Amino acid sequence: MPDIKLSDIEGDELFEIGTSNPETQQTTYKSFVNIPQLQAVDPTGVELEDFEIIIVNGWSYVAFNFDISTVTKIRYEKDDGTLHEVINPTMTGIKFYGHPTSGYTKIKDSSEAAPSGYDLINEHDSISLDDIFAGPIQDNKIIIVKDYLGSAFLPEYNFNGVGNWHNYESMQIKTTEQIILTVTAKRHHRIVNNQIQYGGTTVFGEGWTLVAPPLKYGGMPLEEIFEPFLEDLIICKNYLGAAYLPEWNFNGVGDTVRNQGLQVKIKNNNYHVVDFIENE
Numbered sequence: 074m075p076d077i078k079l080s081d082i083e084g085d086e087l088f089e090i091g092t093s094n095p096e097t098q099q100t101t102y103k104s105f106v107n108i109p110q111l112q113a114v115d116p117t118g119v120e121l122e123d124f125e126i127i128i129v130n131g132w133s134y135v136a137f138n139f140d141i142s143t144v145t146k147i148r149y150e151k152d153d154g155t156l157h158e159v160i161n162p163t164m165t166g167i168k169f170y171g172h173p174t175s176g177y178t179k180i181k182d183s184s185e186a187a188p189s190g191y192d193l194i195n196e197h198d199s200i201s202l203d204d205i206f207a208g209p210i211q212d213n214k215i216i217i218v219k220d221y222l223g224s225a226f227l228p229e230y231n232f233n234g235v236g237n238w239h240n241y242e243s244m245q246i247k248t249t250e251q252i253i254l255t256v257t258a259k260r261h262h263r264i265v266n267n268q269i270q271y272g273g274t275t276v277f278g279e280g281w282t283l284v285a286p287p288l289k290y291g292g293m294p295l296e297e298i299f300e301p302f303l304e305d306l307i308i309c310k311n312y313l314g315a316a317y318l319p320e321w322n323f324n325g326v327g328d329t330v331r332n333q334g335l336q337v338k339i340k341n342n343n344y345h346v347v348d349f350i351e352n353e
Contacts, residue, residue: 118269119259121145124289126332128252134312134334136243136285139258140273142198146257149208157208164198165237169276176279177344181236194276194346199237202226209252216247221283221336241276243285243334245312261287261349272349277302281338288351291331295324302345307338 124139147159170191171177178188187193206215210228218226220242224234238244240261261273273287286293295317299306309317311333315325329335339345 119262121257121259124256124258126254126256128246128248128254130248130251132245132247132312134243134283134336135246136332136334137238137240137256138261138287138289138291138331139256140197140261140287141200141238141240141258143259144200144256147205147207148255148257150253151208152212157211159204159207162204163201165201166196167199167237167239168196169194169241171276171344171346174342176342177276179239195241195274197240199239201237202233202235205238205254208254209248214249214252216249218247219245221281240273240287241285243283245283245336260289270350272351275347275349277337277339277345277347279339279342279344281336283334283336285334286329287349288329288331290351291329291333293329293349293351295326295328298329298347298349301347302339302343305339305341305343305345307340309338310336312336 121143124137126135126137128135142164144162144164145160147162149157151157165181168180168187169177170180170188171194172188172191175190177194178191180188181199202218206218206226206228209215213229215226215228218235220235224236226233226235235244260271262269262271263273264270271289275284275287277284286298295309299309299317299319303319306319309326311326311330317324317326326335
C-alpha cells in the first residue's frame with residue numbers, strides 16, 4: 074500500500090499522514106504536522122478589472138460603472154507622457170437612510186446614530202474626489218465638479234465642498250479637455266442563491282438628483298428603470314439636455330449609456346430604491 078500524502082493544488086507535498094507496512098499490516102502515523110498557510114480565494118468569484126472612464130470636454134454628467142468601495146488603483150497619463158497613479162485611495166464609510174415621507178439622507182460618519190424614524194438602506198465606502206482627480210488636476214483640466222445639491226469641488230482654489238463620491242450618485246463636471254482615467258476595481262454585484270448577480274442598487278430621492286446606473290455596459294431602457302414609480306417621475310435628462318417625459322410619453326434620451334449619469338426629478342416627497350440587474 075503506498076504512502077498517504079496531502080498535496081496542494083500545484084501537486085507539492087504538504088505533509089505525510091502515515092506509512093503502511095505491507096508485511097506487518099501496520100501503519101505508522103506522524104503525530105505533528107505543519108500545514109503551510111494557504112491564500113483564501115474570493116468566494117464571490119468577482120475579480121478586479123480595469124475600467125476606462127472617459128470624461129468629455131466641457132460639461133457632462135459622469136457616472137462610475139464599478140463598485141467604488143473596491144477601487145485599488147487610479148491611473149492617468151499626464152500631458153507630459155508620465156503616468157500618475159493613486160494606489161489604495163482614501164475611503165470613507167458612508168450610510169444611507171430612508172424615511173417613508175421625508176425621503177432619504179446620507180451620513181458620512183459611521184459612528185453617528187441613525188436619524189430618528191429612518192431605516193438603513195445601505196452602507197459602504199466612498200472615495201475622495203482629491204484622489205480621483207489628482208492626475209487631471211496637475212494638468213489643470215478640472216474646472217469644477219458639482220453634486221446634486223450644487224456643492225462644488227474647485228481645485229483651482231483648493232476647495233472641496235463635495236467631499237467624497239459614492240456608489241449612488243453621478244457628478245456634474247466641467248473640464249478644459251477630454252480626460253481618460255483607468256480605474257482598477259470590481260463590478261457592481263451581489264450574491265443571490267449562491268450565484269453572482271451583476272448590477273446594483275440606486276436611490277432616486279425626492280426633488281432633483283444626479284444618479285448613476287450601476288451597469289458595466291449600460292443600455293437599459295429608461296421605461297424599464299422608472300416603470301415601478303412612473304407616476305412620481307417628472308423628468309429625466311442626460312448631460313446634453315435631452316429629456317424623458319413620461320407624462321407626454323416622450324423619450325428623447327433612449328437607453329442608459331456607460332459612464333453617463335442622469336439628472337432626475339421626483340415628486341411626492343418620496344424616494345425609490347431601484348435594483349439594476351445586468352445580464353452577461
